Amino acid sequence: MVSPAAERLRYILGEEDDMPTPTLFTEMDTLQQDGDELEWKESARWVKFEEKVEEGGERWSKPHVSTLSLHSLFELRTCIQTGTVLLDLEGYSLPQIVDEIIEQQVDEGMLSPDLREKISFVLLRKHRHQTKKPIHRSLADMGKASGGGARECPSALWSSMAVSSLRHIIVLPKCYICHAQSRSMNDISDTPSTDQLRNKFMKKIPRDAEASNVLVGEVDFLDKPFVAFVRLAQATTLGGLTEVPVPTRFLFILLGPTGKAKSYNQIGRAIATLMVDDLFSDVAYKARDREDLIAGIDEFLDEVIVLPPGEWDPKIRIEPPKKVTSADKRKSVFSLNELGQPNGAAGGGGGLAEDEEMPVAHELGEELAHTGRFCGGLFLDIKRKIPWLLSDFYEGFHIQSISAVLFIYLGCITNAITFGGLLGDATDNYQGVMESFLGTALSGTVFCLFSGQPLIILSSTGPILIFEKLLFEFSKNNGIDYMELRLWIGIHSCLQCFLLVATDASYIIKYMTRFTEEGFSSLISFIFISDAIKKMMGSFKYYPINTDFKPDYVTAYKCECLAPDPSESILMPTDNTSSLFGLNITGLDWSQLSKKECVKYGGSLVGNTCKYVPDLALMSFILFFGTYSMTVSLKKFKFSRYFPTKVRPELTEEGLDLYTVTNRLLFWGQKGCPTRPDRGWIVLPFGKNPWWVYLASFVPALLVTILIFMDQQISAVIVNRKENKLRKGCGYHLDLFWVGVLMAACSFLGLPWYVAATVISIAHIDSLKMESESSAPGEQPQFLGVREQRLTGILVFVLTGVSIFLAPILQFIPMPVLYGVFLYMGVASLSGIQFWERIKLYMMPSKYQPDFPFLRHVPLRRVHLFTLVQIICLAVLWVLKSTVLAILFPVMILGLLVVRKMLDMVFSQHDLAWIDDILPGKDKKKEKKKGDKDDTKKKDKKKGRSDDMGCSLPI
């Protein structure tokens, strides 16, 4: 079953790996004639993907997948078979290496000795590289070039000639030999030039990289190709051969008779592509002889993916895929001495052969295991965190932390402003912007100092905001003191959190699936959207517009305050009223009174403008939709390409764009929401409400606990996902403990409650990500891990605390702006979730439906059924929310868990695995069996989900 090629490879690759082979940088130079001079011009390069020099554009193309012709690969195979192969040549300079090659060819009778000089001359011509010039230099060039119209002519001629398919055919001038004698035989310097050293491309190449140089060209003095493949014993810097100062290890030379330049180029590209192939480069490093190389080519050919000529235009450059199959799988076939089936497994993009596995249930790590002991989880958490205590601080000292702090700070104060404003609005300013800043600073600092997962950022969140609103309305309607009730709820809730911590209850988070999460966040989104629009519509009611207004009749519009009819005031004693306000009403100048005063003193407002307020409603509308559209377009701008990579993410992340918007509108009119003056900084627990309220608040506290628990732990699960590569472990129980403590503290101080905010925590992690510095062009940079420390978080919240002095200014932000942000948050969080995508499927003919993975595996009607169930659940929740049961909505969310459980009976586990997640316990065994084998796959799957989730709970 095993071919001789595979046998060979198994032999050379199966050896114990003493050291990994270096990465290869491959440069292909072609022989060109510039005027009278011959030179080697760089025409393409490979780190992993191909970058080509755009002939006319004098620029590098975008990295793309090398598309080869099968023919050129076979020709290459023949070249290696018939050409000179020198392995482990002791080479120290290019002339010496060239001499050795020529000597070898002459010895073997493949080259007539009189061509020796000519070949050597051609091979030692200088190399011109395509280097990226900085913009000021290229602008200088522009001036120069545009001056001389005449100078352009030959070049224009040349290019039009080159263009007309004659390109690259170099006809050597007749006086070839005289040139050869009159000029230096060797144009190549021994040391790297400054251009080489300054080349910024160097940072894209791994430090240990070695170069392989491919030289192809046609000359008129040869009648059969001159081919050489050289591996040097030591990688050596061969002067100006390579674009970057990387030592050369491999050299492939192909000179041939004129007329087949295209074909030579193809062969050059083929060997270059082979050299950057992970498996073939291994083979090239370890090959003992020509046959090993050929076996390597054969193996490559076996694994190659083929596109039929009639279905694909070879001119299209294929963009590098997001993810590339690892070469390890191919290598393992040889090195592990497994009797595998190396062939036929690679191909088949659309074939039946694809072995996509069912997505596995999300594992949540041993931190969530149920210990069964009292506070078992908490103690484990503390034990896990103590060893990192010191490093949690000193690891924060890094330049990256500064940008992370700034970025997250902006996000935090945006959140504080928005939620502060909205909370103030919802609670009649019992909690306003001032409290929001203070609370954020206090809770955040404490949490970052002591929590189990200091990367989590605490913030006000949507569910809590909605709950506070419902609570305030409830207490107002029932004559209960809001602040005191809230304090008791906080205390109860804190105790309940302790109970949850003590009993390791966090493990039930495992039962939360996409279904529940999406239901939860959709409901919140809908509430956000409907509230924002309702509020907006409200302004048209409060500030009605006079739609009949005619500018010409402005003289007819007035609103006058008339004194009350004296005949009516006879009924009440006149003295009484006048003394009531300490004024003599009869002496009052009624026309000077304001609207409120007029009403106060019993006057009547007469006139056709009294009930209208000009401009305000429309201005609110403009601010509302303006804010919304600006946030939307700023968010979109992220994907634009106008700024260098480093700047962009920070410039346009949600945090900043909201900030920009609010800041821009900061000083615009209309008084907002000052913190209520009739409340102190300490809320006293007794005195304002009857005693039973203290006990009864246990019930709403339960609701808050459910909310907090779910919000906190879902965010924590997302932050602690495996693909974030966190080393220091997490602490679900410890986190919940501190959230509980902070709840009580905030309740005493009358500050809002805080839980983990998904979006901003993810942003925190993203801004602290460590990535491999050099990645091949076109390749995704490798993610190394996250800078886990407490310093950035603490700094963010200290800064937020300092910003409290901004609060007096910030409260002038008009409410419509905040409602606009509110609307944006609702819409943005809706559009990110799969549920919404599935709803859209209802409206799409199946031909146009996007290629979602779940659509490949689950019949459309099942998907629709699942979506329908979700819609019905949401509708029921919405109706319940609109009734008196509104305040119970956290419990309703729990109801979703029950519905999800019942879905297990309707849908197969296979379908659920694709549309939703599998509940734990259902396929634990299967999961264990599969284990770590397909780790990479899991990660990728997870990653996909993480993106989803990131969007699904941005509130």
Place this chain on the structure above:
Amino acid sequence: MVSPAAERLRYILGEEDDMPTPTLFTEMDTLQQDGDELEWKESARWVKFEEKVEEGGERWSKPHVSTLSLHSLFELRTCIQTGTVLLDLEGYSLPQIVDEIIEQQVDEGMLSPDLREKISFVLLRKHRHQTKKPIHRSLADMGKASGGGARECPSALWSSMAVSSLRHIIVLPKCYICHAQSRSMNDISDTPSTDQLRNKFMKKIPRDAEASNVLVGEVDFLDKPFVAFVRLAQATTLGGLTEVPVPTRFLFILLGPTGKAKSYNQIGRAIATLMVDDLFSDVAYKARDREDLIAGIDEFLDEVIVLPPGEWDPKIRIEPPKKVTSADKRKSVFSLNELGQPNGAAGGGGGLAEDEEMPVAHELGEELAHTGRFCGGLFLDIKRKIPWLLSDFYEGFHIQSISAVLFIYLGCITNAITFGGLLGDATDNYQGVMESFLGTALSGTVFCLFSGQPLIILSSTGPILIFEKLLFEFSKNNGIDYMELRLWIGIHSCLQCFLLVATDASYIIKYMTRFTEEGFSSLISFIFISDAIKKMMGSFKYYPINTDFKPDYVTAYKCECLAPDPSESILMPTDNTSSLFGLNITGLDWSQLSKKECVKYGGSLVGNTCKYVPDLALMSFILFFGTYSMTVSLKKFKFSRYFPTKVRPELTEEGLDLYTVTNRLLFWGQKGCPTRPDRGWIVLPFGKNPWWVYLASFVPALLVTILIFMDQQISAVIVNRKENKLRKGCGYHLDLFWVGVLMAACSFLGLPWYVAATVISIAHIDSLKMESESSAPGEQPQFLGVREQRLTGILVFVLTGVSIFLAPILQFIPMPVLYGVFLYMGVASLSGIQFWERIKLYMMPSKYQPDFPFLRHVPLRRVHLFTLVQIICLAVLWVLKSTVLAILFPVMILGLLVVRKMLDMVFSQHDLAWIDDILPGKDKKKEKKKGDKDDTKKKDKKKGRSDDMGCSLPI
């Protein structure tokens, strides 16, 4: 040089083509076990691209390029080499064919006779096809399926088993032989089933198509593969073998021992892909023996495009490319008996081998040749059109015309409304909506009846609008009667047009390049944008907002009209004033007067609201930006996927979206612009202006002529482009003649002037395009031509004429809405042109720059220089436009031609060819030399430009 394979192919393909080979539809069925039953299940199909059955999703995947493994192609080659090949078998039913194959194999000793029955049993199992169910049926299924949770279980088990890489391995049950005996040997019916007949997929398959069926599967009774390739002498419908009732011509059968299902599938996909390859299917039809087939495979292998395994994930499905290289090139190598270089030319996507040619100068057809005779062009035009006169009418009777008429009608009245409104605004209602409708109807009908190119739609355009505005201002400032001046300009201009027609002057249109066109349309765009914004800002000036308004002090806001101070009125005789208005001023109730009356009677307005107008400015702002954003988003919606293809283009084209917007806001308040009452329907040529004006109007007429000429002929060039495949020829001179006549007529009637409108004309052509009805899934439908006739145009304008009764309603459309449309037009036309793309390049790091073709061929600094020149030209034009020279702006546009001519000295022709176009005369010879060889290329290039152009002049 010529390989034996090529020799063979040349022999069989080189024969005289008696008839083209039919298109092949290929279906691959795999052997599956459903419960106890064996069946063939359709797993993929090919018309041109592969469509796969998504196992779990029970749906067809999107069509994609088949990615094969090279290994499977080699295995297939071996299969054909060793298996049974029966060419031109006389087959009438599947059992008979199967018998023949088995007999052959037994005869050759490849199959032991005792397996005869088993193989025959397996091959005659019934075939299950993946057919698309209508939605009501699948909903019914949904109900059924969701009922039985238990029923799902085995299926779930099965899929999870299938999923875990064991898929497709059919272990036949032990009681295999008893089954074979107990059940019918043949499950396949002789006639096509109703499912087959009703299959809507049929319409995707060309009528003459034949089927090739690929059957692969594993069975446990074989120890070596059973392979057969059959070509039937006559294509025969073999019962339920194929999904659609298409007769089968080819049959490929591969049965093999268990354990290598994946590999068999790959081989099946390989032969299926080969069968749909244009060249191989030719070979398959004409092959004389096994060796011919193998030669066909070898040729295919030679042309194949290869992706390196390390750079591409084979799981990614590649979308079909927009354009596929024609197989004719490959075929020509064999059939034309040319000694070509068949190999090595196909590959090299990114390689140096790509032979992209310089874009050729746009040829404009012999219609624009300079005849040199008096009216030579005009007579030729008339001669060209006369033969089509009848067909111009009867070809209009087609169902497509109805939708075209409706669509273009909507576009026309939108244009009439918008430009009518704006013209009314610009000319103080001398030309309003009413005139606009009337003029459009009149000019359009006449033009469509008599013009050379009836597909062109006349409309008001931006340049004319701007000229009218400048003219009106000029005449107002200089005390000249506008309508009379305009009439004389019209007369002069008409005569000038006749002169241009008589001298065949239209040929100079050849000197217009992208540079000039872009300069022209950018200037217009900028004027549109700046005017729209200026007008908008104006409304804040006319209707100032009281920013200090406090709702509470509404009582303090009033505006009263006070009688003039009697002491002042002493100076003028009181009786005089009172008698002036026939009123006794002293007896006037001043407080009842309106603002205007108050001012009229000399009263003074006192109060703090007099100078403010509430709500109007903000409402205008909302309407303005609302209209703009709605048009933008409606335009974007076009690319969305929510409607079946047929509906979408018509639903969202510019015409309609504007219409929707304006219609929706139709009845909203604020009185607009009624047609001026003090003008009649005939403008008299004499009487109002001094005599020299009649002569002097020659100068502005020249400007109008330049404008009209350029606007008209550029649009005509675009409409008459070769890629529109017009058969009836065009008539530049005839068109211009009628435009001139209509100018004079419109001037007499006081109607606006009309010229060809690019966007709407292109929309007209698009809506009349004829496309090939069946195109393979994933393939672009083939464009056959345009329904050239006069009927649709005439109907459109008659309808527009009837819609004149709408005008009284339409004039209530608020102006801000029209300004919003105006802004949109400006922005949209800017964003479509290359100039704008190049400006954006300034701000992009080169890494993020899109892969424009010109960037591949022209150095960035030259591109930047070219853009800079354009920017400077525009800036100069803009400055000139703002001075007294404004009215000369058509001449300035001609200045652009001069600048462009000078650019020839700075830029090489090669660079200009890519960024701009080459001026005629520069490379005429080259063009002719290349001639028709690369016709397809030219067309594609043109097409790209046409899209650009289409957008570049939408005004």
